[in-house]
Amino acid sequence: MTTGPLKLGVIGSGKGSNFEAIALAIAEGRLCAEVRLVLSDNPRAGILDKARALGIAAEALPASKFRTKLEPEIETALAQKLLDAEVEWVVLAGYMRMIKAPLLERFPRRILNIHPSLLPAFPGLEAWRQACEARVSVSGCTVHWVDAGMDTGEIIAQAEVPLLAGDTPESLHARIQVAEHALYPKVLSELAATRR
Numbered sequence: 001m002t003t004g005p006l007k008l009g010v011i012g013s014g015k016g017s018n019f020e021a022i023a024l025a026i027a028e029g030r031l032c033a034e035v036r037l038v039l040s041d042n043p044r045a046g047i048l049d050k051a052r053a054l055g056i057a058a059e060a061l062p063a064s065k066f067r068t069k070l071e072p073e074i075e076t077a078l079a080q081k082l083l084d085a086e087v088e089w090v091v092l093a094g095y096m097r098m099i100k101a102p103l104l105e106r107f108p109r110r111i112l113n114i115h116p117s118l119l120p121a122f123p124g125l126e127a128w129r130q131a132c133e134a135r136v137s138v139s140g141c142t143v144h145w146v147d148a149g150m151d152t153g154e155i156i157a158q159a160e161v162p163l164l165a166g167d168t169p170e171s172l173h174a175r176i177q178v179a180e181h182a183l184y185p186k187v188l189s190e191l192a193a194t195r196r
């Protein structure tokens with residue numbers, strides 16, 4: 001059994017509230033881990049500012065000509081940055097592109113993602129809006145292993161969030177994010193205790 005802090009690399013495209021929740025759990029001793037590197041495909045992403053404010057190495061990736069994936073050479077360089085930083089587990093936190101072979105092959109079953117719905121319901125973009133428009137009574141969030149599909153990897157854990165009368169997509173997303181901020185650190189903490 002491997003021991004010691006989980007060595008995490010976090011990749012995100014947005015404001016970084018899930019990264020912040022993970023960093024807080026580490027600081028408060030609820031999660032035995034260290035974030036060794038934060039990467040973003042968006043040089044203006046809040047996740048980079050949040051990481052730097054905490055003294056964590058943070059870098060933007062080179063611009064890509066694609067919107068939903070990276071060029072293989074950029075993804076290969078991304079994977080190498082993670083390996084150079086001695087990252088062992090890759091945590092996707094609001095990363096908006098598909099993961100392809102260069103990263104999947106270097107981190108087999110070592111890439112996790114959080115998605116704002118109860119998968120397999122509502123994969124893809126704006127899952128909270130999809131849930132609202134489908135008028136389901138319960139949605140939530142899912143942490144899953146990442147495979148080559150879109151939000152198709154094996155589910156690790158889920159948290160339910162009921163829809164309320166008068167919910168908008170935005171109000172639902174706000175409550176789902178509260179659930180995400182509890183679930184992701186909890187899953188990582190369980191991983192730290194059970195990994196081999």
Ligand code: GRF
Pocket residue numbers: 012013014015016017018019093094095114115116141177180
């Ligand atoms: C979260 O809702 C997550 O489920 C989705 O993207 C959002 C990222 O939010 N994949 P943040 O950047 O962590 O605040």
